Amino acid sequence: MAWPTAQVARMSGVTARRLRHYDEIGLLPPAWIGANGHRYYEERQLLRLQQILVLRALGLGLTEIGRILAEQVDELEALRGHHRRLLAERDRLDALAGTVARTITELEQSGTDGGPMTRINRPENLFEGVRPDQYGANLREFPELAAEVERRTATMTGAEIEAGHRARTAQMIRLAELMAAGEPVDSDAVQAHIDAQYRTLAEIRAVPPEEHRAIGRACVENGQWRAAYEAIAPGLAAYQRDAIEVYAAARDN
DSSP states (O other), rough: OEEEEEHHHHHHHHOOHHHHHHHHHSSSOEEETTTTTTTEEEHHHHHHHHHHHOOOOTTTOOOHHHHHHHHHHHHHHHHHHHHHHHHHHHHHHHHHHHHHHHHHHHHHHTTSOOOOOOOOOOOGGTTOOGHHHHHHGGGSSSSHHHHHHHHHHSEEEEEHHHHHHHHHHHHHHHHHHHHHHHOTSSHHHHHHHHHHHHHHHHHHHHOOHHHHHHHHHHHSSHHHHEEEEHHHSSTHHHHHHHHHHHHHHHHHH
């Protein structure tokens, strides 16, 4: 049995345009193309599309997904691997949900005295489930930066790596505090914070404004990155992206 593009789009929620794009990059060719030029997909292609969507949900980029699919031999074993990844992601999100619930409780308690809840506490458990290393693999979308990070990490001790993770998470928390205080993304305070972020990044590798913008967009578009930001404060991922956009625009001038 074969299904046309329109029907596959309805079943999967993937637009016809996106399906054509997957075909153009060799990620998901149709089973065959009719004399009328319409693409048709059979069961094998639907299974492959399911794998693509699962891996996208786990935060992988299309290039990485193509590599994984090209390397897999046993389709059933590949599905078992995807299932294990999904279970691990479920556990991670459960931990994130617990962290957010505790933070909400602490903020609510801190506001019982009538004061504004504009500060975010920093107990150790604030970091539970919020680990930048869990989504760092997605730097593969930025290969030059990823290569430099990998080179530097190879020479670091476990304690140094952990300290780096905590420092980056602390930066995210400080940005959330600015957002909670109502600071607009183009304010001096926010832009000074983004400048400090960029200087930390530049210690690894200076990135041009357009690449910096792409990193900002990834905070929203990459599922794992977005989850890490949103675990600290809802809306933080978009706030980070917009603040970087302002900063990058100023660098262009």
